[in-house]
Amino acid sequence: xxxxxxxxxxxxxxxxxxxxxxxxxxxxxxxxxxxxxxxxxxxxxxxxxxxxxxxxxxxxxxxxxxxxxxxxxxxxxxxxxxxxxxxxxxxxxxxxxxxxxxxxxxxxxxxxxxxxxxxxxxxxxxxxxxxxxxxxxxxxxxxxxxxxxxxxxxxxxxxxxxxxxxxxxxxxxxxxxxxxxxxxxxxxxxxxxxxxxxxxxxxxxxxxxxxxxxxxxxxxxxxxxxxxxxxxxxxxxxxxxxxxxxxxxxxxxxxxxxxxxxxxxxxxxxxxxxxxxxxxxxxxxxxxxxxxxxxxxxxxxxxxxxxxxxxxxxxxxxxxxxxxxxxxxxxxxxxxxxxxxxxxxxxxxxxxxxxxxxxxxxxxxxxxxxxxxxxxxxxxxxxxxxxxxxxxxxxxxxxxxxxxxxxxxxxxxxxxxxxxxxxxxxxxxxxxxxxxxxxxxxxxxxxxxxxxxxxxxxxxxxxxxxxxxxxxxxxxxxxxxxxxxxxxxxxxxxxxxxxxxxxxxxxxxxxxxxxxxxxxxxxxxxxxxxxxxxxxxxxxxxxxxxxxxxxxxxxxxxxxxxxxxxxxxxxxxxxxxxxxxxxxxxxxxxxxxxxxxxxxxxxxxxxxxxxxxxxxxxxxxxxxxxxxxxxxxxxxxxxxxxxxxxxxxxxxxxxxxxxxxxxxxxxxxxxxxxxxxxxxxxxxxxxxxxxxxxxxxxxxxxxxxxxxxxxxxxxxxxxxxxxxxxxxxxxxxxxxxxxxxxxxxxxxxxxxxxxxxxxxxxxxxxxxxxxxxxxxxxxxxxxxxxxxxxxxxxxxxxx
Amino acid sequence: xxxxxxxxxxxxxxxxxxxxxxxxxxxxxxxxxxxxxxxxxxxxxxxxxxxxxxxxxxxxxxxxxxxxxxxxxxxxxxxxxxxxxxxxxxxxxxxxxxxxxxxxxxxxxxxxxxxxxxxxxxxxxxxxxxxxxxxxxxxxxxxxxxxxxxxxxxxxxxxxxxxxxxxxxxxxxxxxxxxxxxxxxxxxxxxxxxxxx
Numbered sequence: 002x003x004x005x006x007x008x009x010x011x012x013x014x015x016x017x018x019x020x021x022x023x024x025x026x027x028x029x030x031x032x033x034x035x036x037x038x039x040x041x042x043x044x045x046x047x048x049x050x051x052x053x054x055x056x057x058x059x060x061x062x063x064x065x066x067x068x069x070x071x072x073x074x075x076x077x078x079x080x081x082x083x084x085x086x087x088x089x090x091x092x093x094x095x096x097x098x099x100x101x102x103x104x105x106x107x108x109x110x111x112x113x114x115x116x117x118x119x120x121x122x123x124x125x126x127x128x129x130x131x132x133x134x135x136x137x138x139x140x141x142x143x144x145x146x147x148x149x150x151x152x153x154x155x156x157x158x159x160x161x162x163x164x165x166x167x168x169x170x171x172x173x174x175x176x177x178x179x180x181x182x183x184x185x186x187x188x189x190x191x192x193x194x195x196x197x198x199x200x201x202x203x204x205x206x207x208x209x210x211x212x213x214x215x216x217x218x219x220x221x222x223x224x225x226x227x228x229x230x231x232x233x234x235x236x237x238x239x240x241x242x243x244x245x246x247x248x249x250x251x252x253x254x255x256x257x258x259x260x261x262x263x264x265x266x267x268x269x270x271x272x273x274x275x276x277x278x279x280x281x282x283x284x285x286x287x288x289x290x291x292x293x294x295x296x297x298x299x300x301x302x303x304x305x306x307x308x309x310x311x312x313x314x315x316x317x318x319x320x321x322x323x324x325x326x327x328x329x330x331x332x333x334x335x336x337x338x339x340x341x342x343x344x345x346x347x348x349x350x351x352x353x354x355x356x357x358x359x360x361x362x363x364x365x366x367x368x369x370x371x372x373x374x375x376x377x378x379x380x381x382x383x384x385x386x387x388x389x390x391x392x393x394x395x396x397x398x399x400x401x402x403x404x405x406x407x408x409x410x411x412x413x414x415x416x417x418x419x420x421x422x423x424x425x426x427x428x429x430x431x432x433x434x435x436x437x438x439x440x441x442x443x444x445x446x447x448x449x450x451x452x453x454x455x456x457x458x459x460x461x462x463x464x465x466x467x468x469x470x471x472x473x474x475x476x477x478x479x480x481x482x483x484x485x486x487x488x489x490x491x492x493x494x495x496x497x498x499x500x501x502x503x504x505x506x507x508x509x510x511x512x513x514x515x516x517x518x519x520x521x522x523x524x525x526x527x528x529x530x531x532x533x534x535x536x537x538x539x540x541x542x543x544x545x546x547x548x549x550x551x552x553x554x555x556x557x558x559x560x561x562x563x564x565x566x567x568x569x570x571x572x573x574x575x576x577x578x579x580x581x582x583x584x585x586x587x588x589x590x591x592x593x594x595x596x597x598x599x600x601x602x603x604x605x606x607x608x609x610x611x612x613x614x615x616x617x618x619x620x621x622x623x624x625x626x627x628x629x630x631x632x633x634x635x636x637x638x639x640x641x642x643x644x645x646x647x648x649x650x651x652x653x654x655x656x657x658x659x660x661x662x663x664x665x666x667x668x669x670x671x672x673x674x675x676x677x678x679x680x681x682x683x684x685x686x687x688x689x690x691x692x693x694x695x696x697x698x699x700x701x702x703x704x705x706x707x708x709x710x711x712x713x714x715x716x717x718x719x720x721x722x723x724x725x726x727x728x729x730x731x732x733x734x735x736x737x738x739x740x741x742x743x744x745x746x747x748x749x750x751x752x753x754x755x756x757x758x759x760x761x762x763x764x765x766x767x768x769x770x771x772x773x774x775x776x777x778x779x780x781x782x783x784x785x786x787x788x789x790x791x792x793x794x795x796x797x798x799x800x
Numbered sequence: 801x802x803x804x805x806x807x808x809x810x811x812x813x814x815x816x817x818x819x820x821x822x823x824x825x826x827x828x829x830x831x832x833x834x835x836x837x838x839x840x841x842x843x844x845x846x847x848x849x850x851x852x853x854x855x856x857x858x859x860x861x862x863x864x865x866x867x868x869x870x871x872x873x874x875x876x877x878x879x880x881x882x883x884x885x886x887x888x889x890x891x892x893x894x895x896x897x898x899x900x901x902x903x904x905x906x907x908x909x910x911x912x913x914x915x916x917x918x919x920x921x922x923x924x925x926x927x928x929x930x931x932x933x934x935x936x937x938x939x940x941x942x943x944x945x946x947x948x949x950x951x952x953x954x955x956x957x958x959x960x961x962x963x964x965x966x967x968x969x970x971x972x973x974x975x976x977x978x979x980x981x982x983x984x985x986x987x988x989x990x991x992x993x994x995x996x997x
Binding site for chain 2: 029030031108110111112115116117118119147149176178182183184206236237238239240243244245340343344347381382383606646648649650651652654655657658688689690691692693696697699700715739741742745
């Protein structure tokens with residue numbers, strides 16, 4: 002019986018703490034415990050043997066920190082760790098078939114991007130290196146443990162899947178609120194790891210058994226796989242300068258018995274526990290009946306913080322991150338301006354979307370590199386599950402790799418080519434598949450035909466080991482203008498598929514009205530009809546008031562809106578009668594000066610008012626005149642006030658945001674050639690993660706109408722150079738906050754000068770000085786954000 | 801002999817967050833205009849929803865010879881820290897953090913509302929100082945203390961953070977990690993020596 006079978010067949014016991022035992026034997030705090038594998042093999046062997054004799058089945062190697070970042074001699078350290086286990090097993094007098102040797106994998110000690118500086122793929126590579134050595138040793142399983150970040154957990158699991166065939170058990174470290182350090186709750190972790198195909202999962206470390214009980218209960222409630230719980234011996238406390246734990250072996254084992262009764266399949270310990278804790282746990286739980294938790298049938302997707310069930314209230318999938326028919330988004334994607342995508346995402350989240358569709362397919366862009374970047378950027382600030390939408394397998398795979406959670410995958414269809422490329426990816430990375438009812442002969446024109454194709458996809462997915470619950474069928478809808486029955490057949494299909502196949506459905510709702518007038522009325526009516534027929538997820542624009550009105554009404558009338566709260570809140574903010582755009586107001590007085598209305602709005606930092614003023618003024622004023630006579634003078638005025646200390650940075654930024662909002666409105670009306678703006682590339686240099694200063698410069702430059710391409714923080718020199726080449730930007734702004742990253746700034750400047758001599762470079766940041774800027778060959782230095790604007794004006798005198 | 805580690809958790813209600821400090825980070829040296837006060841109110845409310853205040857401290861022995869300070873677990877040369885800890889034969893060492901939730905908010909706001917992002921960032925910086933003051937006050941109940949001193953100041957290099965965080969087991973206990981260039985994540989984190997005596 003291998004460990005995967007053992008975990009499902011009977012209660013399994015993991016061993017307990019290692020560090021505490023080594024410290025008792027003389028390991029000094031701060032020393033790397035893994036070094037003892039080579040220097041004190043006998044002590045390790047005795048500890049392993051003691052756990053075997055206590056009744057533990059899964060015995061973990063002393064390799065928590067055995068990775069290239071922490072440990073110099075990886076190969077011999079891991080081999081020695083295995084040998085220590087193997088010798089103990091050879092000496093074990095009990096049933097050796099009941100002993101399984103686990104290669105222990107702990108966290109890297111690095112925070113992954115975007116919160117930290119460590120790249121996801123680098124983490125996969127570092128874990129992979131250790132796991133390759135382990136795979137060669139003869140371990141029975143990989144135990145990934147004490148992970149407090151879901152993203153790093155995924156990196157470790159992928160590394161294990163790609164470097165060995167061993168069963169993978171994962172235990173995460175939660176805080177008392179039941180969240181990982183980086184925010185994921187238990188259902189999100191379970192959804193993600195079950196999607197990735199691990200063997201068993203659960204929690205360890207951080208908490209004692211008392212605090213971990215609620216977490217264990219959550220696991221049992223939402224996991225289909227065997228649950229493993231390895232708590233600390235209570236919470237640490239300092240007594241006479243020594244750390245001790247507050248739960249003894251008797252109390253620990255009593256509490257572990259409660260865990261077993263809850264339905265936890267595997268029990269063990271972590272910090273502070275000893276063979277005695279495990280022995281008593283075994284004694285008290287051995288005779289309890291064992292039952293595997295039942296397989297859960299709910300369809301669940303997850304972001305990096307939370308899981309979302311597709312049952313119950315119908316879900317909205319925001320469709321706006323898709324360049325089809327959207328010129329602004331197309332331009333943003335071509336310029337790799339991912340900030341635009343993020344703002345679209347935030348707007349949809351604020352409007353009520355539950356999931357965001359992400360599609361960056363556009364002629365002339367490299368989707369395989371852009372899609373994963375877009376996913377990474379969106380999930381750095383938006384905690385909604387994403388729907389990865391592409392027809393390119395390479396782009397899909399790379400996006401699935403970097404996605405942090407369990408995504409929707411849009412899409413697979415019933416054609417062989419699609420089934421053969423998409424299903425293996427869905428199996429490897431996990432996710433809920435959108436199944437389009439398109440076969441080799443197109444879309445059937447009956448509900449029964451579409452249902453049959455859905456069944457075919459479900460069957461094929463099952464052959465790949467993909468559960469039916471992870472499939473959502475999209476029966477598609479053609480334009481009713483080209484086929485009178487288009488909508489009716491789709492509605493019938495939704496109901497038939499739901500009732501006969503027992504799966505969830507989704508639908509892009511707005512196709513139906515193609516080529517007809519007043520499309521929003523049709524879309525809203527069709528949405529309500531589709532929901533009434535059982536639609537689980539509507540792919541639509543949540544910023545459309547008409548669609549949202551239909552959705553809110555449906556939810557309320559269907560009993561999904563307690564006390565009509567959501568409907569009332571929506572109705573109050575979206576009155577039926579459109580509010581007329583305000584007529585250009587009279588000049589207003591501010592601080593003793595009389596200002597034109599748009600100028601006033603910018604000076605006061607009123608974003609919405611600035612945009613609406615610009616809109617109404619465009620009726621009577623030429624776009625360029627608005628910029629030159631109202632927006633720029635406003636910015637100059639606030640710039641002066643800022644320099645004179647009469648207003649402060651936040652107010653300056655508010656004005657800049659208002660000016661940008663007005664600019665967006667006005668520039669849409671500018672002739673193409675006139676609308677072409679000077680490009681400025683901004684980056685915080687490699688190694689530096691402090692980018693607030695750079696962000697401020699960006700906002701100000703944008704407010705002056707420059708086209709700012711923001712590469713973000715911790716940007717390698719070559720990436721800056723490449724981006725300058727790709728975008729044709731002739732001015733690059735670099736920031737660095739700390740002395741430790743000045744070298745990296747110098748390297749970036751010299752690389753730029755070497756490869757793109759015509760590009761100008763301006764630098765800034767807390768530790769920079771004019772003389773250092775001169776020394777590294779920068780063309781300009783600014784001590785603050787207004788100075789950066791002055792530099793830009795100098796480099797682009799025509800503007 | 802190195803001491804054990806003591807963990808602390810807290811809420812923003814435990815801390816006094818200096819608005820004056822937050823305003824100073826924003827370059828405001830006079831009385832704040834009312835709209836800024838409103839933004840600070842909003843920052844305070846928002847931080848309550850995403851902060852997870854944690855800290856961890858230990859007590860280290862200290863031997864000073866010349867400019868070398870030996871804390872048992874690690875040693876360094878520094879005139880500035882020596883001056884700060886002169887006459888002490890023990891020191892507390894602590895790390896305190898607002899948690900990663902504040903960083904996430906800052907990331908999001910910097911894309912969505914840059915002006916408020918700047919205010920929130922400054923408020924968080926003031927808040928982590930407030931949290932350090934709370935931790936410091938807990939230590940002051942035990943011993944008479946010197947003023948606290950953080951790596952990165954004077955001639956104490958940021959690279960010392962590696963030893964400091966290791967001695968506090970800060971990655972495991974608090975989730976604080978270090979970049980290759982010695983920045984801490986969560987960014988709103990502070991480490992400090994507090995001499996005893």
